[in-house]
Amino acid sequence: MKTVHRILSLVGLWSLLAVGQADDAFSKAFRTSLLKSLDEASGKLVSLADAIPEDKYDWRPMDGVNSVRELLVHVTETNYSLAERLGARTPTGIDRGNMDPAMKTKAQAIAATKEGIGYIRKVLAEIPAEELLPEVNVFGSNLPKLRIAMLPVDHAHEHLGQLIAYARMNHIVPPWSR
Numbered sequence: 001m002k003t004v005h006r007i008l009s010l011v012g013l014w015s016l017l018a019v020g021q022a023d024d025a026f027s028k029a030f031r032t033s034l035l036k037s038l039d040e041a042s043g044k045l046v047s048l049a050d051a052i053p054e055d056k057y058d059w060r061p062m063d064g065v066n067s068v069r070e071l072l073v074h075v076t077e078t079n080y081s082l083a084e085r086l087g088a089r090t091p092t093g094i095d096r097g098n099m100d101p102a103m104k105t106k107a108q109a110i111a112a113t114k115e116g117i118g119y120i121r122k123v124l125a126e127i128p129a130e131e132l133l134p135e136v137n138v139f140g141s142n143l144p145k146l147r148i149a150m151l152p153v154d155h156a157h158e159h160l161g162q163l164i165a166y167a168r169m170n171h172i173v174p175p176w177s178r
Contacts, residue, residue, distance in 0.1 A: 027129045034153060035125060041156035042117045045075065046110060047175045048163050054106035056170055068166055072109045073099050075159050076116035082155075083123045085148050087131065091119065120152045 049072055057069040066074060080096035090096050099116075103109040132146040164174055 034149065035121060037153045038121055038124065038156060041153060041160050044176060045156055045160045045163060046114055048167055049110055049113065051175050052167060052172055057106050057109065059170065061166065061169060068163070069103060069109050071159055071163060072113045073103050075155065076103065076113050078155055079116040079120040079152055082148060082152050083120050086123055086127055086145065088123045124149055124152065
């Protein structure tokens with residue numbers, strides 16, 4: 001009987017280890033996929049922002065919506081805000097709630113946008129998986145903190161689409177479409 005218990009204990013332990021390995025593999029695959037999606041959407045957003053002439057940075061399709069430059073300010077501020085919601089501290093010298101003055105020219109806007117993308121990417125790459133499991137309030141719903149980690153990708157895609165529309169309205173072809 002002791003032998004059967006030992007065998008069952010070993011099988012149980014092996015099962016737990018196998019599940020742990022699967023969880024680790026999933027966690028690694030998920031993080032890799034998350035960062036790849038962020039890189040793709042953000043990379044396109046920056047390359048399109050670079051393709052838009054500076055004289056179009058204050059262009060907006062109508063009153064009441066962001067200009068090209070304001071869109072980049074919004075994306076940058078949001079990346080820092082989401083990093084804070086994930087527990088990171090905004091780097092010294094960054095006033096995440098007031099990025100506009102630091103992003104007046106095309107060069108400044110692109111540089112700050114890249115810096116904000118790099119920062120949220122670093123946070124997403126380094127945050128321990130277990131810190132993403134507790135539930136927090138996300139826009140009125142209790143969800144795992146993991147949902148906050150996914151928002152920079154969603155947000156980059158959303159505003160990439162907006163920037164594509166702005167570019168097309170100004171007869172600018174996205175670089176990856178040429």
